[in-house]
Each structure stands twice: as C-alpha cells, then as structure tokens.
Amino acid sequence: MTENPPKVPPRWFIRSAWVVHRALYRFSRGRFGLRRPRPDRWGMMRLTTTGRRTGQERHVILAYFEDGPNIITMAMNGWAAAEPAWWLNLKAHPDAIAQLPGQRRTVSVRAAEGEERERLWARWREFGDDIDGYAKLRQNQTAVVVLEPRPELSRKDVT
Template sequence: MADERPARAPRLPPRWFIRLFWSAHRAVHRVSGRRVGLWRPGASRRRAWGTLRLTTTGRRTGGQRSVIIGYFEDGPNLVSLAMNGWGAGEPAWWLNLRAHPDATVDLVDGRRPVRGYAATGEERSRLWARWREIDTHLDAYAALRPSETTVVVLEPRPGAASDATRGE
C-alpha cells in the first residue's frame, strides 16, 4: 500500500536567519573585492540558477540600493522572483524597481544596464514553470505567501552598452 500521508508544508528557517544569511552573503561579496558571491546558472538542476547583484534607485531616497538575488537566463533576459524570503510583503528591491525600472546588474562577467518589469499572462506562466523545474518545492513555498509572487524580468536596456560588451 502506498504512503498516502498528506504533503507537509515546507519548513523555512526563521526570518532572522534568512536576513542574516543574505547580509552575510553581501558582506562576503563586498569584503572579497566582489570576487566571491556571484555565480552563473549551471546546467544541472541543482545549480540551474545563479546570483547577481542588482542595484536600483531608492523609491523614497533616490539613493543607490544593492541586493544579491537569484536568477536564471531566458535568452537575453534575466529572471528572478520578488519573494522576500518567502515572507509576506514585497521586497524593497522590487518596490524600488517598480518606481524606477532602470537599474544595473553585476554578473560574474561584468555589469549590465537593465530595465525591470513584472511578467504577466503567458510569459509569467512560462517563466514560473521554468522556476518550478529548478525548484520542485516552488509552489509549496509560494503558498506560504499571502499574495502571488511576482516574476521579475530584467531585460537589457535599449541603447545602453554593458561593461561586458565594452570590455571593461
């Protein structure tokens, strides 16, 4: 007879731990002279996502704000989730990006100017399915949030050359 126990809701570490982890990640990136902490998405499902450093303009202060987030590549676009550590509310970087869509990303191979927007309709469904391939628990984690998780697309900014393109 098959085990028919109901699926358990995924367990997340305490909020303070999630915040501490990402603060430590940013600190390691900064202290290493930006040589550690960013990586490209790999071919295996285990490492199918990478990390990038996103710099946005603060919606209230106008100052530059940076955060390290996970992403995967979809053609020339970079795709992330505005998930706030799977907690309630939108992450500050997404609120900033909605107010000021032009931003920059630092990748392993250089800086890239981007414009961010929320995927909708078929595009959102397609990109969510790609994230689901990367993380089989995605829907269960998303169910922990009181609102739908935004799929964020960072597309190359028209007319802006990237540092990687210029060789800087």
Template sequence: MGTMPDGRDKRPWLPPRWVVRLAWHVHRGLYRVTGGRVGLWRPKGNRYGTLRLTTTGRRTGAARSVILGYVQDGPRMVTLAMNGWAEGEPSWWLNLQAHPEARVELAGGSGPVTAHAAEGPERERLWAWWRQIDKNLDAYAALRSTETAVVVLEPLPGRAVP
C-alpha cells in the first residue's frame, strides 16, 4: 500500500459503509422500478459493465439477486467477490460456492452460467485486467484480511449469454 512522507500508511479512501449500502439499494431499486431498463450496461473500453446475478441461497434454496460490476473475457463474465471492500465474503459468492449454477441478466440478454474462482495464472491475468480499470485495486484489496476472489461466470455449453 505504501507510506506517505510523514510515515503514515497511504490508505485508499472509501465512503462510509452506510453510503456503500445505500448506493447498492438505490441501484437495485432503479433496476426494479424501471423493469430492468435502467441499471445494467455493457463494458466499454477500459470501463466495467454491470450485470444482475441470480443465485440459489445456500441455506434457504430461494433465488437471490444482486447487481455486480463485471468485465468480459470472451464469452465469460468476470467479477470480484469484494463485499464493498469490507471484511467477509459477499453472500452471493458464498451462494455460488454452494450452488455454482446461476443466471445472469445483461443489458440485452440473459442466460444460465456456472461459476468458479480463477486461480494461478488465470487469476493473475484477470486481476491485472481489473487493475487497468481501477488503479487503486491492490490498495482496496489490502483493506481485507483475505484474498479477494476473482469469480468467472461461464455460460453453460451451447447456451451463450447474448
């Protein structure tokens, strides 16, 4: 993360947790109120897109949806299990670990996917890609005591997500 000239740790700025949670609720509310016409977009250039991921709850078996940022890696979508850079794993990632099959909705289409955590050289390549989008990625990740999972959402064979 580095230090400042006076010896203090140089920590990235994050808004208070309540602001992050409010932003999530507002984004999800806009998506709902507009029937999905607002809230999802495709990645362009060096910018991420957003998708809606619906998982199966690991305890309840109920459908659970969340809107996430993602980048496109060929037909695959790649996101980070970051929990707003707070401690702990996000619920959607815990759900995917228990039930890797899910559904994604993108601007312009939807389809079934299966999820896995990228490891080794694949994780390094995808992390570097995210680092190009956000220069502070490593500093944000350092705020967490555990490694941030790079999650790959892969369309089921023969069922490409448009």
C-alpha cells in the first residue's frame, strides 16, 4: 500500500498567510500572533535576524518548542525546496532575538546534528503533524534549528 504524501497549499496561499500573520502581530503591537507551546501543540515566536546581504533587521514568525533553556524550530520554508531566507541569514549572522509571548531572548543559533537532531525531530512528531511526510517533499534534509541563550549586551558593548 502506497502512502499518500500530505497535501500542501499552493505557494501563493502560504506566502499570503505569512504576510497576514506578521501584519496581525505588527498592528496589534504584539498582542496577537504569538503563543506558548503546550505538550500537544507547538508555540509561535517572532525571530529577528540580520539580513546576510543588507545588514538590516528581518522578522519572521516561526513554530517552536522549548528544550531546557533552548528554543527549537525547523528551517522548512513552508515545505518548499529552497532554504528559508531567515535560515540563510542566520548561517551568515548566527546571533538573533527571539520574541516569545511576554519574553525577549537574545540567542545564538546552530543546526542540530546526529543524535540531538534525531531526538528533537522525534519531539516534533509528538505534535501530530506529519513532519516526515512533509519532509519528503523537500530535496534536502530539513534543518532542526537550536536557538541557545546568550547574555544580553550592555549598551556600552554595542557599537
């Protein structure tokens, strides 16, 4: 028996949903658009990166869960083949800001590898989404991204 791959909405729909979600967050001044994770559901955070070419701030809203002090997300780009721009930005500039509901964290970012990646990928499976089916739609392995806390810089350290 051949298992049917999961259905993915058209790309224009996914991109429109992202635009609406960011607008909801922005116009509500952060009151709507983010949520804490629960045992049966991932949360939503806003991640601020530095553009790899422009050096300007870039914002994206991503699914996440917490693993001890770390925040875990996936570089999936709506399950499209290309790597998401925010992930490419983080590869060039791994320091970022994660805005969680009621909390802001400065983080340094890396891809999980080996046993750690398998453990975190298994945790994503617990949310009930068919991530394995969706991942098969991509040519490359989907990165599991670990956002590790880093100390805030004082104003005098920032140039």
